[in-house]
Amino acid sequence: DGGITQSPKYLFRKEGQNVTLSCEQNLNHDAMYWYRQDPGQGLRLIYYSQIVNDFQKGDIAEGYSVSREKKESFPLTVTSAQKNPTAFYLCASSWSGQGIGYGYTFGSGTRLTVV
Amino acid sequence: AQKITQTQPGMFVQEKEAVTLDCTYDTSDQSYGLFWYKQPSSGEMIFLIYQGSYDEQNATEGRYSLNFQKARKSANLVISASQLGDSAMYFCAMRERKTDSSYKLIFGSGTRLLVRP
Numbered sequence: 001d002g003g004i005t006q007s008p009k010y011l012f013r014k015e016g017q018n019v020t021l022s023c024e025q026n027l028n029h030d031a032m033y034w035y036r037q038d039p040g041q042g043l044r045l046i047y048y049s050q051i052v053n054d055f056q057k058g059d060i061a062e063g064y065s066v067s068r069e070k071k072e073s074f075p076l077t078v079t080s081a082q083k084n085p086t087a088f089y090l091c092a093s094s095w096s097g098q099g100i101g102y103g104y105t106f107g108s109g110t111r112l113t114v115v
Numbered sequence: 116a117q118k119i120t121q122t123q124p125g126m127f128v129q130e131k132e133a134v135t136l137d138c139t140y141d142t143s144d145q146s147y148g149l150f151w152y153k154q155p156s157s158g159e160m161i162f163l164i165y166q167g168s169y170d171e172q173n174a175t176e177g178r179y180s181l182n183f184q185k186a187r188k189s190a191n192l193v194i195s196a197s198q199l200g201d202s203a204m205y206f207c208a209m210r211e212r213k214t215d216s217s218y219k220l221i222f223g224s225g226t227r228l229l230v231r232p
Contacts, residue, residue, distance in 0.1 A: 088158060094218075096218070103162050111158070114159065
């Protein structure tokens with residue numbers, strides 16, 4: 001079955017450490033996205049990518065980095081510069097282009113905690 | 116700037132009754148899409164229903180319907196015959212077109228629905 005796989009499900013980070021969250025999709029979608037969700041709040045866009053080897057900052061990109069070397073993969077690195085990284089991270093993908101009606105398919109998320 | 120507002124942080128509904136979750140949006144675009152997602156405690160986001168700005172009829176998907184009032188810029192979700200499994204967070208979202216011709220989905224703050232037996 002097609003879908004998006006995020007790993008790990010839970011991740012613990014020590015102060016000053018970089019960690020990378022994995023996101024893989026087999027839906028052949030062009031676009032991929034990373035969102036952050038804090039408790040009781042909506043989703044905020046971190047980074048997005050429309051095509052391979054290209055990505056753009058979202059609303060809260062500071063302290064995060066991404067790469068898009070393959071169509072299927074869009075890993076997110078939470079760097080030590082991100083001062084409050086404890087949150088739930090969701091990866092999504094969609095068809096790109098002119099379609100307003102293209103919804104997103106989401107992964108099951110990674111819960112990151114700073115220890 | 117586009118914006119989504121959900122004014123109900125939490126809602127209760129009795130099992131088998133209908134419930135309406137409110138959503139208002141703000142955009143200057145003529146072409147836009149409105150979505151509702153369900154997020155159970157497991158965290159995954161489940162797509163429920165979509166309404167395009169040019170769609171003349173309200174969208175329906177099984178027990179879910181979207182009450183679209185374009186002039187009022189509202190897109191309320193109606194869940195009929197509530198079930199215990201409907202207890203979850205519900206997010207309204209709008210797909211907007213960015214200046215670089217890409218599209219992104221912006222979300223409201225969500226409504227937590229609890230279905231009582």
